[in-house]
Amino acid sequence: MKKLVILGGGYGGMKIMQQLSAKxxxxxYEIVLVDKLPYHCxxxxxxxxxxxxxxxHDIRVPFPKHVRRHFGHVQHIDVESRTITxxxxxxxxxxxxxxKLVIGLGAEDKYHGVPGxxxxxxxxxxxxxxRKTYEAISNLPPRATVSVVGAGLSGVELAAELRxxxxxxxxxxxxxxxTILPMxxxxxxxxxxSWFEKHDVDIVSNSNITKVSDGALYNHDERVQSDAVIxxxxxxxxxxxxxxxxxxxxxxxxxxxxxHHIPNHPDVFVVGDxxxxxxxxxxxxxxxxxxxxxxxxxxxxxxxPLPETMPEMKLKGTLGSLGKKKGFGVMGDKASVxxxxxxxxxxxxxxxxxxxxxx
Numbered sequence: 001m002k003k004l005v006i007l008g009g010g011y012g013g014m015k016i017m018q019q020l021s022a023k024x025x026x027x028x029y030e031i032v033l034v035d036k037l038p039y040h041c042x043x044x045x046x047x048x049x050x051x052x053x054x055x056x057h058d059i060r061v062p063f064p065k066h067v068r069r070h071f072g073h074v075q076h077i078d079v080e081s082r083t084i085t086x087x088x089x090x091x092x093x094x095x096x097x098x099x100k101l102v103i104g105l106g107a108e109d110k111y112h113g114v115p116g117x118x119x120x121x122x123x124x125x126x127x128x129x130x131r132k133t134y135e136a137i138s139n140l141p142p143r144a145t146v147s148v149v150g151a152g153l154s155g156v157e158l159a160a161e162l163r164x165x166x167x168x169x170x171x172x173x174x175x176x177x178x179t180i181l182p183m184x185x186x187x188x189x190x191x192x193x194s195w196f197e198k199h200d201v202d203i204v205s206n207s208n209i210t211k212v213s214d215g216a217l218y219n220h221d222e223r224v225q226s227d228a229v230i231x232x233x234x235x236x237x238x239x240x241x242x243x244x245x246x247x248x249x250x251x252x253x254x255x256x257x258x259x260h261h262i263p264n265h266p267d268v269f270v271v272g273d274x275x276x277x278x279x280x281x282x283x284x285x286x287x288x289x290x291x292x293x294x295x296x297x298x299x300x301x302x303x304x305p306l307p308e309t310m311p312e313m314k315l316k317g318t319l320g321s322l323g324k325k326k327g328f329g330v331m332g333d334k335a336s337v338x339x340x341x342x343x344x345x346x347x348x349x350x351x352x353x354x355x356x357x358x359x
Contacts, residue, residue: 002029004297005084005096007074008104009035009063010043011283012271015290016102022066026301031067034074034086034096037127039063042354043106044283046124047154050133050230051161053324061354070096074105074240079265100267100300102293103254107235107273107281116212121231124154136228142168147217147226149209150233151175152183156192157321158232163199164323171200172226174207174219176233181328183280184318188328191338195322209233235281237274249276258310259296260289266300269293279313288313319346 004025006013017031025031040061048054063069072086075093084096109125111117122136123129137146148159151173159173173180173196180203181189196203204219211218217229236242242252246262249255253276254262260275262268271293272286279285292310299306319329319342327342337345 002026002099003032003097004029004100004102005032005034005098006067006102006104007034007077007084008106008272009033009037009040010104010106010272010286012286012290012293013102013104014040014061014063015287016271016294017064017067019291019294020297021064024298029099029301032070032096032098033063033067034070034072034084035063036071036073038069038071041127042350045350046127046130047158048161048321050122050124050130050137050158051165052134052138053161053165056127056131077101077103077240077244079244079246079262079268082267098267100269100297102269102271103241103274104271104286104290105238105241105274108238109231110234110236111231112234114209114212117209117231120212120214121149121229123231124158125235133230137162137166140166140169140227143170144168144227145170145172145225147172147174147224147229149174149217149229149231151177151180151203152232153181153318153320155230155232156181158230159201160195160199160322163201170202172202172204172224174204174209174217174233176207178205180205181320184328184330185334185336188330188336188338192320192322192328195326235273241270241274251276253277259306260293261296269296279315282315282318284315284318285313288315319349321346 040063042059045054045059075087076085082098086094109123122133124133146169148155159171162171179189181192207219209217209219210221212229216223216225237252247255254270254274255276256270257263260269271289273281317331321327326339327346328338329342331337
């Protein structure tokens with residue numbers, strides 16, 4: 001039996017599995033998913049899990065039943081020998097071969113060379129790290145101080161959710177820029193800033209974190225006492241992908257053809273945070289890319305020519321939360337929404353994703 005191996009059950013891998021049912025596969029093919037967990041996790045909600053406002057079970061979605069699951073950690077990918085090296089439960093290396101491969105292993109934190117950041121900060125980049133972050137925050141004593149480094153979407157949502165979860169905490173939100181959420185229209189950035197001011201979250205603009213130690217971080221070398229530091233200041237493809245001997249951009253993303261496969265390797269596709277694309281990485285983008293990969297796979301299996309041009313991957317917008325009652329976002333052709341309406345829209349999108357995901 002030939003194998004389409006999907007590394008990682010994130011947004012891109014999940015979309016491919018959903019759209020390739022058993023009847024869509026050639027008779028001699030099966031789908032094998034390699035993942036560390038037995039379920040898909042809604043990564044956009046990790047901030048709420050870390051803050052303690054949602055449970056682990058709330059952000060799980062089952063994998064499609066027609067997919068054979070293989071649990072383990074990917075240690076090495078060799079596109080020349082068409083093999084993947086895994087460590088299983090006992091950490092004994094094993095080799096898995098493939099006929100077609102989708103690499104969707106996601107991202108990990110990027111610490112920008114800041115001393116002590118990897119050792120002394122918490123993360124919300126994986127389910128495992130988010131669980132540890134939740135435990136650390138839950139164990140903080142009353143009136144403790146939490147510093148969130150990075151005021152992009154993840155940092156903003158986390159800081160807001162922490163405020164609603166723990167009114168006793170002192171919360172600092174550090175950002176390198178003049179304004180938070182630079183990827184959003186200024187009116188939305190201003191709205192979110194006002195929300196933080198009203199809810200006593202301290203925004204530290206033009207920051208430069210020079211070091212992190214046990215119990216403190218250093219902003220422009222000035223010590224800021226912190227009982228917990230949570231890092232949301234940048235991501236990069238996981239190490240196993242950065243170590244692959246294929247062409248990459250300056251940030252470690254794999255360079256692809258317009259058909260989403262590695263040049264000279266038409267059977268190896270890359271989806272999501274590991275792919276070099278002219279868009280900011282997001283779960284929505286990974287899903288759009290996954291849809292196009294399914295189209296290419298079907299044409300390859302049918303022996304049909306691949307399209308000369310690929311459809312534009314049109315995104316529907318981005319929504320963010322400010323706790324459970326307020327939100328902000330950009331919809332469609334850059335129409336801004338904020339307040340209660342934005343939060344209701346996001347809740348609806350998440351509900352649709354969880355209960356109508358086609359599994």
